[in-house]
Amino acid sequence: MREPARREVLALVESLFPGASLRALAGDASTRRFYRISLADGGSRVLMDYGAPFEGETDDVVLARVFREAGLPVAAIEHEAPETGCLVLADLGDRTLESALCDAAAVRDPARIEILYTAAIDLATAVAVRGSTALARSERAAGPALDAERFRFEMDFFLEHFAGSLRGVRQSPAGLREALHALAEAASAGPSRVLCHRDFHSRNLMVLPDGSLAMVDIQDARWGPDSYDVASLLRDAYVDMDDGLAGRMLERYRRSLAVPPPAEEFAARFRVVAAERMIKVLGTFGYQAAVLGRRGYLAGVPRTLARLRESLPAAPETRAVADALERAGLLEEPGSPPTPLPGLTSPRGARG
Numbered sequence: 001m002r003e004p005a006r007r008e009v010l011a012l013v014e015s016l017f018p019g020a021s022l023r024a025l026a027g028d029a030s031t032r033r034f035y036r037i038s039l040a041d042g043g044s045r046v047l048m049d050y051g052a053p054f055e056g057e058t059d060d061v062v063l064a065r066v067f068r069e070a071g072l073p074v075a076a077i078e079h080e081a082p083e084t085g086c087l088v089l090a091d092l093g094d095r096t097l098e099s100a101l102c103d104a105a106a107v108r109d110p111a112r113i114e115i116l117y118t119a120a121i122d123l124a125t126a127v128a129v130r131g132s133t134a135l136a137r138s139e140r141a142a143g144p145a146l147d148a149e150r151f152r153f154e155m156d157f158f159l160e161h162f163a164g165s166l167r168g169v170r171q172s173p174a175g176l177r178e179a180l181h182a183l184a185e186a187a188s189a190g191p192s193r194v195l196c197h198r199d200f201h202s203r204n205l206m207v208l209p210d211g212s213l214a215m216v217d218i219q220d221a222r223w224g225p226d227s228y229d230v231a232s233l234l235r236d237a238y239v240d241m242d243d244g245l246a247g248r249m250l251e252r253y254r255r256s257l258a259v260p261p262p263a264e265e266f267a268a269r270f271r272v273v274a275a276e277r278m279i280k281v282l283g284t285f286g287y288q289a290a291v292l293g294r295r296g297y298l299a300g301v302p303r304t305l306a307r308l309r310e311s312l313p314a315a316p317e318t319r320a321v322a323d324a325l326e327r328a329g330l331l332e333e334p335g336s337p338p339t340p341l342p343g344l345t346s347p348r349g350a351r352g
Contacts, residue, residue, distance in 0.1 A: 065138070302333050
């Protein structure tokens, strides 16, 4: 059960929108809480509650400015209340790319699925191209990056919370940490870095009434590999995707970059970054489920493990980490046979 809004939040909403009502929304993997404000005139806003007062500009505010200056679609920040610890945002609605994809799959409309993914790929390209220019001009230009240090941290987080907290593997098997750190180094070694949304997946892309897409959950955007956001989308833990469609979308993205890299070189880079990203996601799921008790995150685990079982041994760049994970028994779902990837389906109740 979601906790009621803080008294300070209720007072803020009443002062800004007399007579409005407040309803809790599903949150993300952070500690923030979200509410929909329903106005007396029928309009709505979204309130983001950090849980405590803040000083200065939050990452949400700074990065929203970068995205807007690049002409990228994110929710406008309409009111900042640092003394209460809240932001009031424009309401982008409830229809996510995930729900739109699953609706299209339910009526067996592959053309509609391709249209939706094409829009998402074109948005990822805009983030990488226009967003990188805006980030380079901003006060965030020297900010954090998805670099080797960050990727090593994510691999250690996987060991601590997926292997340890969730699966009970407290002692890292011989060679596993080294293989994961080698993967982290390889994922960071690409020649091009761009602005990355960092969680560019189907639950963070909203389908607007006109059919266009907008992004939420932008507070972790930063420099990173040019294949990172497309890996987040095409290896999304929340939906399955046809391999042929994934290949077409990856090629569309590659060709649209400011300087398109050679196809095979980019494909190899994508395989490494996608592997790092999926292992990182398992660490997040393990932490959310085993440490914070948010068991809904376990719904994304079987799909991610199945993808890793299929993709890691098949690529020369990732065979070493595949061998190390297999020896540790961390690629199999405990107590059940490997799960196939049937059509486009979606687990409910997970977010991150």
